[in-house]
Amino acid sequence: MSRAMSNKSLDFGKPASGKKRLKDLLLQKDNRYCADCGAPDPKWASANIGVFICLKCCGVHRSLGTHISKVLSVTLDEWSDDEIESMVEVGGNSSANAIYEAFVPGGYEKPGPDASHELRAKFIRAKYELQEFLKPSLRIVSLPSEKGSLKSSFSRKLMDSFRSNSSHNSEGMVEFIGLLKVKVIKGTNLAIRDMMTSDPYVILTLGQQTVQTTIIKSNLNPVWNEELMLSVPQHFGPLKLRVFDHDTFSADDIMGEAEVDLQPLITSAIAFGDAGMFGNMQIGKWLKSHDNALKDDSTVNIIDGKVKQAVSLKLQNVECGELDLELEWMPLDQ
Numbered sequence: 001m002s003r004a005m006s007n008k009s010l011d012f013g014k015p016a017s018g019k020k021r022l023k024d025l026l027l028q029k030d031n032r033y034c035a036d037c038g039a040p041d042p043k044w045a046s047a048n049i050g051v052f053i054c055l056k057c058c059g060v061h062r063s064l065g066t067h068i069s070k071v072l073s074v075t076l077d078e079w080s081d082d083e084i085e086s087m088v089e090v091g092g093n094s095s096a097n098a099i100y101e102a103f104v105p106g107g108y109e110k111p112g113p114d115a116s117h118e119l120r121a122k123f124i125r126a127k128y129e130l131q132e133f134l135k136p137s138l139r140i141v142s143l144p145s146e147k148g149s150l151k152s153s154f155s156r157k158l159m160d161s162f163r164s165n166s167s168h169n170s171e172g173m174v175e176f177i178g179l180l181k182v183k184v185i186k187g188t189n190l191a192i193r194d195m196m197t198s199d200p201y202v203i204l205t206l207g208q209q210t211v212q213t214t215i216i217k218s219n220l221n222p223v224w225n226e227e228l229m230l231s232v233p234q235h236f237g238p239l240k241l242r243v244f245d246h247d248t249f250s251a252d253d254i255m256g257e258a259e260v261d262l263q264p265l266i267t268s269a270i271a272f273g274d275a276g277m278f279g280n281m282q283i284g285k286w287l288k289s290h291d292n293a294l295k296d297d298s299t300v301n302i303i304d305g306k307v308k309q310a311v312s313l314k315l316q317n318v319e320c321g322e323l324d325l326e327l328e329w330m331p332l333d334q
């Protein structure tokens with residue numbers, strides 16, 4: 001195909017998939033209006049904060065400096081995969097505002113699309129720079145100043161502290177945001193606990209809930225293909241997984257453990273909303289690193305209208321063993 005024929009899709013110089021993900025995110029309902037003033041059709045975004053904004057608000061964001069807000073044009077600028085990832089991870093204007101505008105004092109007037117520059121600037125500074133409307137425990141006293149590294153971006157740090165704080169939240173009521181279906185597929189080369197072999201089973205824990213697979217007798221390469229369901233609370237931590245050897249006469253021995261970060265799956269699933277509206281595509285990724293149990297990067301995909309993630313783990317705190325899972329996110333309203 002000639003460049004001239006399709007020059008609209010080629011002039012971004014990025015693979016269509018990344019650009020498409022960004023465009024899909026922009027088309028999400030809440031992102032059709034500026035996160036700060038509500039003006040329709042925002043064409044700009046703050047890549048590190050993760051919001052879509054209008055041209056006027058973009059001007060204010062720019063004046064805050066890139067250590068607070070890194071603005072990019074949705075249509076004109078080149079986006080790195082990291083920047084797109086960061087936007088997808090935040091999940092759009094509603095998710096971002098749920099954090100940045102969590103505690104707007106009663107009577108405070110958020111600027112509208114026609115607000116003066118002064119009013120707009122005052123609000124945007126209060127919202128992002130001074131973080132006046134955050135839940136008090138989330139307010140960050142000193143701002144990170146690394147430049148160019150989105151991995152440690154302002155917003156990412158905030159999301160992280162949001163996550164770790166929430167596990168200490170002890171309100172009596174737990175609100176669930178969806179269901180997590182975990183298919184425990186198989187174990188490979190599991191550790192030996194009884195003389196020659198083991199009778200393995202898997203326990204999954206999320207918050208206060210625990211579910212477990214059946215026990216498979218005398219097998220170091222067990223195939224379960226068993227689906228387990230967990231409710232996901234609004235403030236969820238990692239999915240904890242432990243493999244045990246069943247022992248009839250004594251306490252069961254542990255054969256390794258691992259943690260699964262659910263954030264990539266759930267954040268991208270929520271960002272995309274109704275997965276049935278999209279064709280098969282990748283929407284997120286949990287990256288292998290030295291401090292997680294992943295064997296390889298694990299991608300989040302829409303497959304036939306469902307949000308799924310295949311996860312291969314190297315069991316931790318054990319001499320050997322791997323475990324394959326498939327996660328599926330099921331929102332509550334479906």
Ligand SMILES: [Zn+2]
Binds near residue numbers: 035037053058
């Ligand atoms: Zn605006």
